[in-house]
Amino acid sequence: xxxxxxxxxxxxxxxxxxxxxxxxxxxxxxxxxxxxxxxxxxxxxxxxxxxxxxxxxxxxxxxxxxxxxxxxxxxxxxxxxxxxxxxxxxxxxxxxxxxxxxxxxxxxxxxxxxxxxxxxxxxxxxxxxxxxxxxxxxxxxxxxxxxxxxxxxxxxxxxxxxxxxxxxxxxxxxxxxxxxxxxxxxxxxxxxxxxxxxxxxxxxxxxxxxxxxxxxxxxxxxxxxxxxxxxxxxxxxxxxxxxxxxxxxxxxxxxxxxxxxxxxxxxxxxxxxxxxxxxxxxxxxxxxxxxxxxxxxxxxxxxxxxxxxxxxxxxxxxxxxxxxxxxxxxxxxxxxxxxxxxxxxxxxxxxxxxxxxxxxxxxxxxxxxxxxxxxxxxxxxxxxxxxxxxxxxxxxxxxxxxxxxxxxxxxxx
Amino acid sequence: xxxxxxxxxxxxxxxxxxxxxxxxxxxxxxxxxxxxxxxxxxxxxxxxxxxxxxxxxxxxxxxxxxxxxxxxxxxxxxxxxxxxxxxxxxxxxxxxxxxxxxxxxxxxxxxxxxxxxxxxxxxxxxxxxxxxxxxxxxxxxxxxxxxxxxxxxxxxxxxxxxxxxxxxxxxxxxxxxxxxxxxxxxxxxxxxxxxxxxxxxxxxxxxxxxxxxxxxxxxxxxxxxxxxxxxxxxxxxxxxxxxxxxxxxxxxxxxxxxxxxxxxxxxxxxxxxxxxxxxxxxxxxxxxxxxxxxxxxxxxxx
Ligand SMILES: Nc1nc2c(ncn2[C@@H]2O[C@H](COP(=O)(O)OP(=O)(O)O)[C@@H](O)[C@H]2O)c(=O)[nH]1
Numbered sequence: 154x155x156x157x158x159x160x161x162x163x164x165x166x167x168x169x170x171x172x173x174x175x176x177x178x179x180x181x182x183x184x185x186x187x188x189x190x191x192x193x194x195x196x197x198x199x200x201x202x203x204x205x206x207x208x209x210x211x212x213x214x215x216x217x218x219x220x221x222x223x224x225x226x227x228x229x230x231x232x233x234x235x236x237x238x239x240x241x242x243x244x245x246x247x248x249x250x251x252x253x254x255x256x257x258x259x260x261x262x263x264x265x266x267x268x269x270x271x272x273x274x275x276x277x278x279x280x281x282x283x284x285x286x287x288x289x290x291x292x293x294x295x296x297x298x299x300x301x302x303x304x305x306x307x308x309x310x311x312x313x314x315x316x317x318x319x320x321x322x323x324x325x326x327x328x329x330x331x332x333x334x335x336x337x338x339x340x341x342x343x344x345x346x347x348x349x350x351x352x353x354x355x356x357x358x359x360x361x362x363x364x365x366x367x368x369x370x371x372x373x374x375x376x377x378x379x380x381x382x383x384x385x386x387x388x389x390x391x392x393x394x395x396x397x398x399x400x401x402x403x404x405x406x407x408x409x410x411x412x413x414x415x416x417x418x419x420x421x422x423x424x425x426x427x428x429x430x431x432x433x434x435x436x437x438x439x440x441x442x443x444x445x446x447x448x449x450x451x452x453x454x455x456x457x458x459x460x461x462x463x464x465x466x467x468x469x470x471x472x473x474x475x476x477x478x479x480x481x482x483x484x485x486x487x488x489x490x491x492x493x494x495x496x497x498x499x500x501x502x503x504x505x506x507x508x509x510x511x512x513x514x515x516x517x518x519x520x521x522x523x524x525x526x527x528x529x530x531x532x533x534x535x536x537x538x539x540x541x542x543x544x545x546x547x548x549x550x551x552x553x554x555x556x557x558x559x560x561x562x563x564x565x566x
Numbered sequence: 567x568x569x570x571x572x573x574x575x576x577x578x579x580x581x582x583x584x585x586x587x588x589x590x591x592x593x594x595x596x597x598x599x600x601x602x603x604x605x606x607x608x609x610x611x612x613x614x615x616x617x618x619x620x621x622x623x624x625x626x627x628x629x630x631x632x633x634x635x636x637x638x639x640x641x642x643x644x645x646x647x648x649x650x651x652x653x654x655x656x657x658x659x660x661x662x663x664x665x666x667x668x669x670x671x672x673x674x675x676x677x678x679x680x681x682x683x684x685x686x687x688x689x690x691x692x693x694x695x696x697x698x699x700x701x702x703x704x705x706x707x708x709x710x711x712x713x714x715x716x717x718x719x720x721x722x723x724x725x726x727x728x729x730x731x732x733x734x735x736x737x738x739x740x741x742x743x744x745x746x747x748x749x750x751x752x753x754x755x756x757x758x759x760x761x762x763x764x765x766x767x768x769x770x771x772x773x774x775x776x777x778x779x780x781x782x783x784x785x786x787x788x789x790x791x792x793x794x795x796x797x798x799x800x801x802x803x804x805x806x807x808x809x810x811x812x813x814x815x816x817x818x819x820x821x822x823x824x825x826x827x828x829x830x831x832x833x834x835x836x837x838x839x840x841x842x843x844x845x846x847x848x849x850x851x852x853x854x855x856x857x858x859x860x861x862x863x864x865x866x867x868x
Contacts, residue, residue: 230756235574252731369570394616425583426614434570435577488736488738544734548733550731557738
């Protein structure tokens with residue numbers, strides 16, 4: 154049994170909460186007391202059914218306003234997979250939340266209201282998914298019951314979305330006509346949408362092939378913590394603890410330490426306290442080296458024949474996440490996994506319209522939820538890969554040192 | 567099956583170990599909040615894996631309500647000795663005296679709410695900048711939105727509206743003086759994940775998790791053990807039953823479930839079969855209002 158993380162995206166009222174509620178409910182992942190609470194808070198509904206949307210509706214402020222405004226995580230398990238859903242709001246003013254939820258997802262469900270078809274939001278959500286390189290897309294065309302389960306309506310939406318998918322170079326797109334409210338094609342195949350011959354949503358989620366999403370070729374490892382027990386029996390023990398971000402490491406591998414540019418050999422590998430001949434992504438590991446090199450938290454260990462970039466000036470897409478605007482020339486801290494480096498946003502090249510991918514010149518400052526292309530200068534060298542090639546080593550955040558807030562998502566280029 | 571794949575359990579474990587190492591790497595004075603329950607025992611197990619063979623890098627902090635199960639205390643002391651960690655115990659009783667707090671009254675006088683005061687005093691006393699806790703997002707709706715690194719202000723309060731975006735596996739633990747970060751390494755685990763992990767790793771647990779005979783009062787459908795803290799009154803139905811616990815909390819407000827499951831495998835099977843989330847079944851004070859947890863977190867509760 155493996156793990157699939159996905160995000161659901163849709164405009165307000167497309168039925169996102171109902172869909173998630175339906176997935177949890179029909180796959181029997183609602184626990185009895187939660188069900189009771191649900192029934193208690195379902196007030197006088199005409200048909201006496203439970204309001205599935207209430208299941209996923211978190212904080213009180215949101216309950217009062219009746220909309221999802223922060224990312225919430227939901228869990229459910231089937232005999233085939235464990236699922237983690239990032240439930241993120243879809244409105245443009247919450248782009249930051251959606252990016253947050255999308256950052257860990259390997260699949261995105263794009264919800265479309267069958268009555269409205271492909272709208273601006275659909276494009277924006279798809280663009281965000283493609284910027285963050287989410288490998289799999291499921292387009293769920295919802296509320297089919299409201300369009301008489303019409304195949305013509307469905308076909309038209311599929312054709313429209315194909316254009317978007319082509320433009321964004323989305324590789325793996327699946328379409329499913331559903332009714333979240335009635336449970337059509339969610340867990341079980343619909344009895345009413347007879348012309349649809351594909352799988353229901355849950356089966357699709359269970360079977361989507363995610364193994365090949367993991368990069369096992371370009372090996373990257375960053376030191377998180379140096380283990381030095383300094384006890385009598387472990388006097389000379391010095392191990393570099395971290396996570397295998399990508400690829401595979403073996404005992405005896407010839408490696409280079411960056412940014413020091415020192416070469417050495419892996420003498421021993423441990424994982425979870427036991428010795429191992431090899432470790433692979435995303436295992437935690439402790440790596441030992443034959444030579445005594447000064448290595449600390451944030452340094453990178455890679456195979457000498459497969460090196461990442463080492464630069465103190467980088468190009469990046471910044472998704473701005475703070476109420477305070479970004480000003481050209483401002484100084485920040487850049488946190489790249491476990492490495493923290495002083496940074497200055499030297500130049501803002503253009504603004505990227507997330508509804509159309511068009512470029513615009515930056516006339517004033519950069520506001521919350523805007524995406525820009527920028528040049529960043531760093532106080533010390535960064536060891537990275539382009540996000541497009543290796544997202545685990547191409548992502549970072551900017552931190553405002555005065556507020557300590559995380560102010561931007563950084564996609565290195 | 568490819569050789570280079572982890573199952574979901576191993577993936578969760580990997581994520582938790584990564585988080586533990588970030589805490590050790592980013593903070594100067596982290597602590598692990600240890601309640602003695604299965605979640606904090608799992609945390610200790612994960613931390614041992616993260617830092618082996620180095621020494622356990624955080625003290626265990628027990629905020630002691632005084633209403634303990636003796637079995638849980640004995641287990642705690644043995645564990646601390648085995649792993650060679652430092653144990654810090656601060657008692658809610660002392661906070662009540664020092665700060666002239668009012669003890670909750672009633673038949674099941676839970677001190678859960680008062681733990682907040684003792685916890686905040688302890689954080690101040692030791693200047694902890696990070697406190698690792700066993701909270702999980704599946705426990706309750708408000709928690710579903712909490713970050714893995716959750717910043718608390720000087721009053722220990724969580725502000726759900728001002729959370730930092732948490733992207734990829736990058737954790738921003740920078741804080742101002744006086745603030746601290748609550749870290750939840752098992753955020754993405756569900757209750758069943760914890761049990762399955764305990765089973766597959768054969769993690770030892772206090773004996774109260776397994777079926778045993780105990781004298782209990784039946785109170786509104788829940789079974790509460792009689793003890794020096796909970797005295798039966800007239801009209802109570804007292805019975806000797808075979809029971810087990812699913813959390814080890816405050817003896818006054820933790821309910822037992824009737825069970826004959828005496829081995830780890832039996833316990834896990836039974837839990838999977840019952841499918842009742844643990845807070846509903848065993849914590850009396852949570853039923854009060856649906857927003858209870860959200861309010862309490864804003865007040866600095868774990
Ligand atoms: N007829 C019909 N109504 C639906 C369907 N899915 C959701 N709805 C309704 O659409 C409204 C908005 O749904 P909700 O799940 O709250 O949307 P969200 O804002 O995307 O989370 C609610 O009144 C739902 O009952 C569907 O498949 N068919």
